[in-house]
Amino acid sequence: MNSILPQTLERLIEELSRLPTIGRKTAQRLAFHIIRHSPPMAENLASAMTEAGARIRPCQQCFFLAEDELCSICKDQRRRPDIVCVVEDPFDVVAFEKAGAYDGLYHVLQGRISPLHGVMPEDLTISSLLERVAKAQPSIEEVILATSPTVDGDATALYLAEQLRGFRCRVTRIGVGVAIGSSLELADELTLRHALERRQDVE
Amino acid sequence: MNSILPQTLERLIEELSRLPTIGRKTAQRLAFHIIRHSPPMAENLASAMTEAGARIRPCQQCFFLAEDELCSICKDQRRRPDIVCVVEDPFDVVAFEKAGAYDGLYHVLQGRISPLHGVMPEDLTISSLLERVAKAQPSIEEVILATSPTVDGDATALYLAEQLRGFRCRVTRIGVGVAIGSSLELADELTLRHALERRQDVE
Numbered sequence: 001m002n003s004i005l006p007q008t009l010e011r012l013i014e015e016l017s018r019l020p021t022i023g024r025k026t027a028q029r030l031a032f033h034i035i036r037h038s039p040p041m042a043e044n045l046a047s048a049m050t051e052a053g054a055r056i057r058p059c060q061q062c063f064f065l066a067e068d069e070l071c072s073i074c075k076d077q078r079r080r081p082d083i084v085c086v087v088e089d090p091f092d093v094v095a096f097e098k099a100g101a102y103d104g105l106y107h108v109l110q111g112r113i114s115p116l117h118g119v120m121p122e123d124l125t126i127s128s129l130l131e132r133v134a135k136a137q138p139s140i141e142e143v144i145l146a147t148s149p150t151v152d153g154d155a156t157a158l159y160l161a162e163q164l165r166g167f168r169c170r171v172t173r174i175g176v177g178v179a180i181g182s183s184l185e186l187a188d189e190l191t192l193r194h195a196l197e198r199r200q201d202v203e
Numbered sequence: 204m205n206s207i208l209p210q211t212l213e214r215l216i217e218e219l220s221r222l223p224t225i226g227r228k229t230a231q232r233l234a235f236h237i238i239r240h241s242p243p244m245a246e247n248l249a250s251a252m253t254e255a256g257a258r259i260r261p262c263q264q265c266f267f268l269a270e271d272e273l274c275s276i277c278k279d280q281r282r283r284p285d286i287v288c289v290v291e292d293p294f295d296v297v298a299f300e301k302a303g304a305y306d307g308l309y310h311v312l313q314g315r316i317s318p319l320h321g322v323m324p325e326d327l328t329i330s331s332l333l334e335r336v337a338k339a340q341p342s343i344e345e346v347i348l349a350t351s352p353t354v355d356g357d358a359t360a361l362y363l364a365e366q367l368r369g370f371r372c373r374v375t376r377i378g379v380g381v382a383i384g385s386s387l388e389l390a391d392e393l394t395l396r397h398a399l400e401r402r403q404d405v406e
Contacts, residue, residue, distance in 0.1 A: 004300050006270040012255040015248045020232050030222050035259045042256025045218045047247035052215040053245025056238045067209040
């Protein structure tokens with residue numbers, strides 16, 4: 001059945017199927033759409049990919065996405081330089097920025113420690129984080145560990161907390177609990193257990 | 204919030220969001236994935252798009268997707284040349300081929316008549332179909348109208364039946380079985396096979 005499509009189209013569908021959440025059928029739909037509006041759409045997408053692929057690199061300070069040496073957040077003079085939020089990947093930075101509740105800096109680990117998946121501390125940007133905190137001492141007053149509330153994320157947070165023990169800065173972990181606006185009914189059991197354990201007095 | 208991402212990445216996300224079924228969040232996820240595996244992934248995708256965009260064109264006979272003058276189906280000597288299945292778009296050809304129940308040729312209308320959406324008969328490949336049938340007379344013995352079972356698809360089929368009335372060939376409409384209001388592309392293989400088997404003459 002594959003052979004009825006032109007080769008170049010098959011190749012495009014194959015490349016698109018490599019993307020996360022894109023199955024064969026969606027890839028086909030996308031490819032048809034792209035070439036239907038082609039050449040402008042194919043050209044625009046291709047040039048956007050080539051350019052982004054060539055120009056985007058990790059920020060030299062926090063490893064978020066940047067085109068220059070520093071990302072837009074590290075360059076921003078209005079951000080508090082005394083607090084660093086450690087996250088697993090750039091998605092998390094975008095999520096926090098969307099929430100709009102944080103005005104400090106970030107540190108992107110580029111993953112989380114997961115021996116099962118072969119990810120060890122040295123595969124992440126942990127040494128850069130420690131160097132960064134050491135160099136900035138004592139101007140970094142707090143490091144927020146915002147790795148995911150999963151087994152690996154928790155282990156990563158624990159490991160980092162251990163490594164940061166020598167520095168004179170507060171180390172905190174983001175609160176885990178029931179998501180605001182969600183229904184209790186939909187929360188998983190582990191989250192509910194955590195939410196119960198970490199209950200606080202109502203003033 | 205947008206401004207925290209590098210410009211080239213923003214552009215890539217924007218281009219990706221133009222694709223069907225891809226919202227802002229998915230586009231972002233795809234873009235992150237693409238540049239994370241970059242440059243190879245970005246380059247491969249970009250070159251696949253450029254190539255497909257430049258080389259794919261409609262088959263000169265049936266308007267299915269082709270790289271040469273004729274598509275792989277029109278070129279295939281084993282296909283029956285005496286029966287033509289008229290579909291709305293290339294997706295439908297792929298769906299029928301996957302069902303594996305048809306060995307004739309196709310004609311891709313490139314849409315369906317829809318005055319509400321400004322699509323008139325002259326915007327489709329209808330005149331080419333009529334010319335094709337006229338030229339091939341009497342070797343085309345049957346034209347199957349496999350436009351979608353929607354109001355517009357039915358209207359298109361009726362219009363085509365009217366136009367084809369002058370030719371000495373059987374004109375049939377795919378059988379009931381394809382779910383009303385749905386798209387052919389989403390139909391399962393069994394439904395498509397049944398629909399073909401139960402096709403009826405258009406009076």
